[in-house]
Amino acid sequence: MTVDLQTKQLANTAPLLQLEHVSISPKKTPSRLLVNDVSFAIEVGKTTCVVGESGSGKSLTALAIMGLLSKQLQLNSGKVLFNDADKGIVDLTTLDAESLRKLRGDKIAMIFQEPMTSLNPVLTVGYQIGESLTTHLGFKGERLKNKIASLLEMVGIPPGRANSYPDELSGGQRQRVMIAMSIACEPSLLIADEPTTALDVTVQAQILKLLSDLKTRMNMGMLFITHDFGVVADIADNVVVMFRGQIVESGTREQVLSNPQHPYTKALLACVPDAEGEKMLKPIDYAWLAGEQTGAVAAEVIHE
Numbered sequence: 001m002t003v004d005l006q007t008k009q010l011a012n013t014a015p016l017l018q019l020e021h022v023s024i025s026p027k028k029t030p031s032r033l034l035v036n037d038v039s040f041a042i043e044v045g046k047t048t049c050v051v052g053e054s055g056s057g058k059s060l061t062a063l064a065i066m067g068l069l070s071k072q073l074q075l076n077s078g079k080v081l082f083n084d085a086d087k088g089i090v091d092l093t094t095l096d097a098e099s100l101r102k103l104r105g106d107k108i109a110m111i112f113q114e115p116m117t118s119l120n121p122v123l124t125v126g127y128q129i130g131e132s133l134t135t136h137l138g139f140k141g142e143r144l145k146n147k148i149a150s151l152l153e154m155v156g157i158p159p160g161r162a163n164s165y166p167d168e169l170s171g172g173q174r175q176r177v178m179i180a181m182s183i184a185c186e187p188s189l190l191i192a193d194e195p196t197t198a199l200d201v202t203v204q205a206q207i208l209k210l211l212s213d214l215k216t217r218m219n220m221g222m223l224f225i226t227h228d229f230g231v232v233a234d235i236a237d238n239v240v241v242m243f244r245g246q247i248v249e250s251g252t253r254e255q256v257l258s259n260p261q262h263p264y265t266k267a268l269l270a271c272v273p274d275a276e277g278e279k280m281l282k283p284i285d286y287a288w289l290a291g292e293q294t295g296a297v298a299a300e301v302i303h304e
């Protein structure tokens with residue numbers, strides 16, 4: 001069974017997604033910036049990895065792109081410019097809820113950090129994969145069934161499992177179902193928030209390979225969130241490093257991995273054990289990093 005994948009062509013050469021000076025805070029305390037003046041781009045067909053430790057603002061940045069920030073939070077400032085193949089460049093922050101809903105799952109899709117909470121336990125996985133196809137593209141009947149089967153096959157699950165419920169599948173299979181759901185409508189942008197963290201290394205490698213292959217076949221731009229520099233080395237074209245809500249460094253994979261400039265990036269890279277386990281891990285000196293140089297370097301890198 002083959003899947004009919006079409007390469008989306010954009011009329012212009014602008015990035016697929018451009019974040020400009022995005023800041024996010026709790027509504028009750030607007031001066032407490034959880035994401036602080038974040039700007040970066042995702043090119044068509046390329047992967048930008050956002051890396052940073054827990055609490056650095058990675059998921060909030062992704063949720064802001066999707067227009068899915070929780071009600072307690074607000075976007076203080078910034079633009080999220082999406083290069084829509086049909087409509088040209090659109091600032092997602094200015095769209096009404098209905099227009100955003102139409103884009104989500106269709107041209108922009110997301111694999112959430114916790115797949116278990118994103119799958120509905122009382123619906124079959126086939127039904128859940130088919131939902132966005134019906135809603136956005138009007139698939140039904142035999143055509144829908146065939147498309148679900150081909151998507152399952154594409155992510156390496158026997159099509160017969162369409163009738164299974166999430167708890168009848170393994171963790172790796174559930175993650176593959178999430179991927180099948182997210183690519184069903186062939187989005188031009190896929191946001192993957194730590195999609196492999198809960199999986200063992202072998203399954204993690206398979207899922208990364210799958211996402212990478214799909215990205216190439218569908219010419220998808222990908223925003224891939226991780227705190228794992230091993231993953232960055234595998235899949236990133238460009239890298240953005242976040243620390244306490246700010247970007248402290250960004251560049252191509254080669255620039256950031258081979259020649260990191262910021263002390264935080266250097267410290268994170270020093271935390272990656274080598275294959276022989278001989279390298280000593282160095283603790284990160286947070287007190288020193290949180291000093292005034294963080295902001296200065298961030299500004300320099302963002303606006304370069």
Ligand SMILES: Nc1ncnc2c1ncn2[C@@H]1O[C@H](COP(=O)(O)OP(=O)(O)OP(=O)(O)O)[C@@H](O)[C@H]1O
Pocket residue numbers: 026034052053054055056057058059060061070072073113227
């Ligand atoms: N609804 C909320 N209200 C207040 N603070 C929040 C809310 N959601 C997130 N935060 C805070 O915002 C900061 C950034 O959170 P975020 O989820 O983006 O981190 P992250 O980089 O994705 O971390 P992790 O790697 O653990 O997933 C954290 O300090 C978090 O506690």
Ligand SMILES: [Mg+2]
Pocket residue numbers: 058059060113193
């Ligand atoms: Mg997160």
